[in-house]
Every structure is written in structure tokens, then in C-alpha cells.
Amino acid sequence: MALRIVFAGSPAAAVPSLRALAATDHEIVAVVTREDSPLGRKRVLTPTPVADVATQLGIPVLKANRIAPLEARIAALRPDLGVIVAYGGLIREPLLSTPRLGWINLHFSLLPRWRGAAPVQRALIAGDPVTGAAVFQLVAELDAGPVFATLDYAIGRNQTAGHLLDVLAARGADLLVSVVDDLDAGTARAVPQRGEVTLAPKLELDDGRLDWSRPAAELDARIRGTTPEPGAFALLDGDTERLKVLDAAIAHDDAPLAPGEFDLRAGRLLVGTGTDPLHLVTVQPAGKRPMAAADWWRGRTR
Template sequence: MRLVVAGSPSAAVPTLASLAESEHGIVRVITRPASPQGRKRVLTPTPVSDEAERRGLAVLEARRLSEIENELLPLDVDLGVIVAYGALVREPLLSWPRLGWINLHFSLLPRWRGAAPVQHAVIAGDAQTGATVFQLTEGLDEGDWYARLTTPIGAHRTAGSLLDELSVSGAALVCDVVDQLASGTAVARPQEGAVTLAPKLSRDDAALHWSESAETVHSRMRGVTPEPGAFTHADGQVIKVLDAVIARDAAPLPPGHLRRDGSRLLVGTATLPLELVRVQPAGKQAMAALDWARGLPADQFPVFA
């Protein structure tokens, strides 16, 4: 089939690569425009743009598909494939490909419809997450689904590591569905179950609240890692919490209070303490939490808030 593929972040690259190596042809790759990245704000193409150009595929950049509607509609396309493009598909482009569009979404729909499904699944303490390939409709992630896979979240996985895994396994899922659509054997099923929403995370979503349980704090930390990145405050300074584990063998501590415990640095929550593993103080490089503590005045640890 003749395909158009839309996507922007690194999570969409495995799908683009897999489809480029399949028997199908990619007519166009659509991605978001280059944007300033890093402290020096260097104008940087999206990972999908880099991959497409490396493979010699024709690329169109647009913040919204409507911006390039006149370039797309004349093309003869059988199917659109979209993975984390970053904008909605509206008519007339929604029904432009002969078979419409399929979307790879990183959740077990209808749970966690929206922009940050893996992050919200981890924050909520879900036991599992997954990926779903579904038919794109005008509603937010509402279409009938063709295929899905599940994976356990576990007690230590971050949203970033889960997304890396799902982007690869999800790419294989997309290719299977594309092949089934090409052969006319694909079967779509309606979504069933309670709908939950997963809006894009803000910086406020990454703030850790030590008055909550250890499990709740730990789940939030993992759910916002690597982006937007968990943080707390100490003496008015921002401290990024890059890694921590629940210290199940440690005595309780008041919420936000720090204590050295042998080779560990503990911080209190409403239940068990967390062992801080890696932190990044404001204006400094990431470091082992214990190394950061050694640089503080003896027995004068700040209180996290």
C-alpha cells in the first residue's frame, strides 16, 4: 500500500523505520517543524525528520496538517499512520486516505486517552500498560481498535523506559495491522470499559508531595521521568529527584525530613521513607544523593517541601 506516516518524537521512529523496511511504500512523512532545544536553544529537527531524511524519504513539516492540506490531498494514498504527531487530524484529511488513518497509542484504550498515557498510567499506580492500534476518528482516541499488547509496569520502571519498550513492540503491532488492512483481513472492535484521560503533563505535575504515601510519591517520580522531571524544594532551591526507591526496611521519618542511614540518604513520606539515589541540585550536575548530602553542613539537612 501507499502510506503517509505522521509522527514527531523518538517514540515514533521505530514505526517509521519498520514501515520503511516493509513491502509498503511511504509517499510522505509528516512531522512537526524544527524547534529550539537545550540551553543554547539550537534549532533541532524532530527525531522522525532525522530518520526520514536518513532513509531518503520525502518530508513535510507542519504544526497542523491543515497547513499542508493542498500538498497532501492530490496524493494517491491508501492509508495514513500516525504516532505521536502532536496535532489532530481533521476533515477533509481525516477521510483522504482510501482506508483512513490508524493510530498507535501507548495505552490500553479506552484507559488513558490523551497526550501522556504512559506517564499517567505510572503515576496512577496501574499494574500494566500497553499499546493499541486503532482507527482514527474525530473524537479523542475514540475509534475502534485493531490490535493491542500489554506489558507490566512493575515497581521500578519509569515512564521513559516503558515508552522506549512500547515504541519498539508497538511498531511491530502497527506493521501487522497494516498488512492485515492490505489483505482485507483486519477486524476492528469497539472500545469497551471506563474512559480515563491523560492530558499533557505540566511542570506542576512533577512536584513531589512528601505528605503523601511512599507508593504515591514513588509512582509520581517514575511517571514524570525523564520529562518533565520530578522535583522538590530545599531551602528555596529546586532539587531534581532523578532516582529513588522505597526503603521498606527503614524506620519512619516525618514527611520531607532527611536522614543519613549508613550508606543511604532517606527522606520521609506519610508512610515509609524513600531512599534518594540520584539528585540534581539547582545549577549543578546530576550526582549521587549521598554525595550531595556530604556537601551540606553536618547535621543541618534541609526539609524538602
Template sequence: MRIVFAGSPAAAVPSLRALDSSEHRVVAVVTREDSPQGRRGVLTPTPVAVAAQELGIPVIRANRLTEAVSAEVAALDADLGVIVAYGGLVREPLLSTPRLGWINLHFSLLPRWRGAAPVQHAIMAGDEHTGATVFQLVPELDAGDILGQIGTPIGGMQTTGNLLDELAHSGADLVVRVVDSLASGTARAVEQHGDVTLAPKLTLEDGRIDWSQSAAQIHNRVRGVTPEPGAFTMVDGDRLKVLATAIARGEAPLAPGSIELRGKLVLVGTATDPIELISVHPAGRKAMDAAAWWRGRPSGTSARAE
């Protein structure tokens, strides 16, 4: 089949490469426009744009699917549209322009965690399982019939970054299987069933740690917002990014927010067990082991995380 692919971040690249390696033909890629990156604001193409250029696939750069973009896509005479984290809405008439419409790879077990940040919310909620779903794109948010689904456990130390990388690759295989079934006419669409939960895009404030919560809630939040938008707390008036934590089960409790060095462990009090700080990123310095950060503070001083 002739396929138009829409995607932008690194998590969409495995699906693009898998489709390019399949018996189908990706006739064009739609991705977001180049954006300023880094301290110098260098205009940088999306990871999908870079991959498409490597593969020799024409690229359409657009932050919004305007009438002009829709007309350009329509002229491709595609059989199917495949979308993976494009970052924009597909509306009519573009939604119905390919012969078979559009399918979407979503990184959750729909209908749980509909929205922009499904992996982040699954981890923050303490879910033990998640997965990937390919569904028929419809106007309502992530509500179309399911064409394929796979599940995977969530490890107790997994972050959004490494879980999303895992799902991006297993999800790419799922996309190809669904496209193959659509091409052969054997695809079976199933309505979504179960409780709907929403996964809105995270803000910087979502990364702020509330030390009055339980250790499990805090550990899940740190994992869920890593690498983006990133977990943080304030210590001595300075912002401290928290990169990795563990629940210090068996350690004596500490008052929420109190920081203490016990042996080689840097512990912070919560509503339950202390949290061990494993690695941190102090303001104006490089990321480091938490014990090294603590040793670099003025000796004999206490501290609180707020």
C-alpha cells in the same frame, strides 16, 4: 500500500523504520517544524524528520494540518495514513483523504488513558499493566475502533522513559501487523469497551513532590515524570531534581519531608515508609548520587524537603 506517516518524537521512529522495511511504501512523512533546542536555542529537526531524511522519504514540516498541508497530503494519493505521536489534530477533510483513513498507535490499553501522556499517567496511577493499541482515527479523542492491541507489565522501577522506549518498539511491530491485515482485507475492528480514563499533557508543576503522600504515590510520581517534565522538591530554598528513588521498606518512619542519612541511605519522610533518594540533580551542578549530594552539604545541618 502507499502510506503517509505522521509523527514527531523519538517514540515514533521505530514505527517509521518498521514500515519503511515492510512491503509497503511510505510516500511522505508529516512532522512538526524544527524547534529551538538547548540553551543556545539551536533550530533542531524532530527525530522523525531526521529518520525520514536518512531513509530518503520526503518530509512535510507543519505544526498544524492546515488546508494547504491537507492538499499536499491529498496529492500523495495514499491508501492509508499512520499516525504515531504527531502532536497535532487530524480533522476533516484530511481524516478521510487516504482511501482507508488513518490509524493511530497509542501507548495504552484503550480506553484507559486517552490523551497526550498515557504512559506517564499509567505509572503515576500505580498501574501494574499497560500496552499499546492501534485504532482507527476518528474525530473524538482516542475513541476509534481497535484494530490491534498488545499488553506488557510495568516494572516497579520502570520510568516513563524506558517504558516508552519498550512500547515504541513493540508497538512498531503491532503497526506493521495491522497495516498488513488492512492490505489483505483481514483486519477486524472492535469497539472500545471499559471505563474511560484521561491522560492530559503534564506540566512542570506535575513534577513537584508532595511529601505528605504515601511512599508508593511519591515513587510512582517520580517514575512517571522521568525524564519529562522531571520530579523536583525544594531543599533549603533551592530546587533539587529527583532522578531516581526507591521505597525504603522496613526503615523507621520519618516526618513527611524530613531528610536523614542512615548508613549510606539518604531518606526522606512520607506519610508511610521513607523514600530513599538514589540520584539527584542539584541546581547549578551535575547529576549525582544522593549520598554524594548530602555529603557536599554543610556538615551537621539538618534539612527538609518541601
């Protein structure tokens, strides 16, 4: 017996799950996503990635930044299950209990570690060696419901938040489908979360600020954890110049530099930190396009 599903999601990270569910025998009776938002310099109103794909798949789309006003419309669809992947809004009662099987959520961390909006970014910034994804039963408390299934993933040494999220979104889609199938078969079993709870609030612009006095490993983690958004940056010349750092690596074998000191060595731009230097690979000066860090430094010091 196939399930009638309401799917709620918005960003590109939710698209693999939507496509994976659409390829099953289950019926997605509606997709809930956030309203169109202005993008680009011309601020053109643009649908979410999930809205685009749902339209391509011929699935009815309901757009709302708050899901509560859609309660009656969702109830009228008589869903068996609600599925949420990075929708960007909270689901509360009575909607929480509207589907026969409630709502399940694909979350990109190993719960209860990194509950909240930015689990992938926070895991990288914290230097976690392993993360993963979890499918859990949605409850009123944030990301606190019992867990049906998880997958572990060893974080790559050079992975950014963007790369890591792409991997977890793809692998998590398969995990999500397996849980949906188990719920349909009546074999799904959820267990309470165990372990220390840590929170992953949404990143602010200042989360990307680099303090060269900090250890190189910490700076490298912050750069990767804030790439592509909100972006890692350093303030130069008495905080008057903003330099975005797009790619960097720890220069373990290079002679140390004073924190914040730049040096061009064998065509590589190094900057001193509290420990090893960092090799700046790609940067983006304010108002300019990304460029090789060494080229930026040569132009700046002429």
C-alpha cells in the same frame, strides 16, 4: 498489493514505527512531522527525530505544526492509508477521509484507558500494574476510534516513563505493521472501545512536584512517571530551593522518619514520607549536574 502510506510522527517514540514500516513492501510516500525547534542552551533549530530518520531513509518530509495546511499536498500523493504515531497535532476532516482506508493511530495505552497526550506517564503516576499499546482507527473524537489490535505489558517495578515508552514504542511498531498488513489484505477488523474512559492530558511542570506527606508508593510512582520529563522535584528551605529527584526507591525495611525529614544511614540518604521512607539515589540540585543523593546531602550539611 502494497499500500501507499503517509506517516505522521515527531518524537523518538515514533521512530521504531517509521523504521518498521520502511522495512516492509509498503511505500511511505511522505512523512509529516513538526517543524524544527530550538534546542539546547544555544537554541539551535533542530529537526524532530522522525525528520532525521526519514531523511536518512530518503523519504520526502513535510514539516508543519498543524497538518491542515498540508491537505492538498497529501491528497495529491493519493495515499491508501495514513499512519500516525505521536505526531503532536490533530487530524480533522476532510483530511481524515483523504486516504482510501482512513488513518490509523498507534497509541501507548490500553484504550479507552488514558486517552490523550501522556498515556505512559499517567499510567505510572496512577500506579497501574499493566499498560500496553493499541492500534485504532482515527475518528474526530480524541483517541475514541475502534481498535484493531492491542498488546498488554506488565509495568516493571522500577521502570520510568522514559524506559516504559521505549519498550512500548519498540513492541508497538510490530503491532502496527501487523495491522497495516491486515488492512492491505482486507482481513483487519476493528471493535468498539469498551470500558471506563480516563484522560491523559499533557504533563505540566507542577505534576512533578513531590509532597513528602504523601505515601511512599504514591511518591515513587510520581517520580517514575515524570522521569525524564517534566522531572520530579521537591522544594526545600521554605520553597526557596528546588531539588530534582532522578532516582529513588522505597525503603521498606528502614525505621520511619517524619515527612520531609532527611537522614543519612549507612551511606544512604533517606527522606520521610507519609508511610515508609524513600531512599534518594540520584538528585540534581538547581544549576548543578546530577549527583549521588548522599554526596549532595554531605555537601549541604557541612
